[in-house]
Amino acid sequence: EDKVVQSPLSLVVHEGDTVTLNCSYEVTNFRSLLWYKQEKKAPTFLFMLTSSGIEKKSGRLSSILDKKELSSILNITATQTGDSAIYLCAVGGGSNYKLTFGKGTLLTVNP
Amino acid sequence: DAGVIQSPRHEVTEMGQEVTLRCKPISGHNSLFWYRQTMMRGLELLIYFNNNVPIDDSGMPEDRFSAKMPNASFSTLKIQPSEPRDSAVYFCASSLGSGSHQPQHFGDGTRLSIL
DSSP states (O other): OOEEEEEOSEEEEETTOOEEEEEEEEOSSOOEEEEEEESSSOEEEEEEEOSTTOOEEETTEEEEEETTTTEEEEEEOSOOGGGOEEEEEEEEOSSSSOEEEOOOEEEEEEO | OOOOEEEOSEEEEOTTOOEEEEEEOOTTOOEEEEEEEETTTEEEEEEEEETTEEEEOTTOOSTTEEEEEEETTEEEEEESSOOGGGOEEEEEEEESSSSTTSOOEEOOOEEEEEO
16 A cells, blocks of 8 residues: 655744655655645645656745655745645555645744 | 635535535546545545546445536535544545646635534
8 A cells, every 4th residue: 555654743943944844655656746735725736756856946945856765855945934834745656646645744834 | 727616615514414515627627536634544535537437436435425527527526324424624636637747736625514
């Protein structure tokens, strides 16, 4: 059975701090790894990673995949209160369409 | 562009009642997914449609759950009869293409409470 584990489960930081969220996986026939941000409603798509070592970046957020270590990190620099959310990692593997989601990391950014 | 649209946003009903959740995917997307999210189990895939055809319903918990997609712009998830353990947030998502290399885009979800 495919498995995705995220750490830490929750994290509290102050505005301006830099955070690193972790995602490790065990899937058959890895295809892609995706990061989502979930505030009060829908998970919103952040990044998709398919190749090892290539960083994806969007503003203060960046992510990189390590296929050798079966893991990915999501970095957020100069955090703001608006970054407070659950960050979900999902991995596509096995069947062509299925994503297996981790339980998420709850990030709280205090002013 | 309109995103995935789900209705109702909230549903509170008594156990034993029939519940119908609705979803309109993003126009042009040919894959549609129904998920359930709980604190204990996180996001779980219930059923996947491709080009309106159910491809994988192995995540549907039991016969009380059914889903349909009569056309490319509409899908329903029905629970009959409902039970308190069905209380959760139900998300619909759609994607362009069928592969897991395409990001899925989620609706705002239906928060379901069965009393």
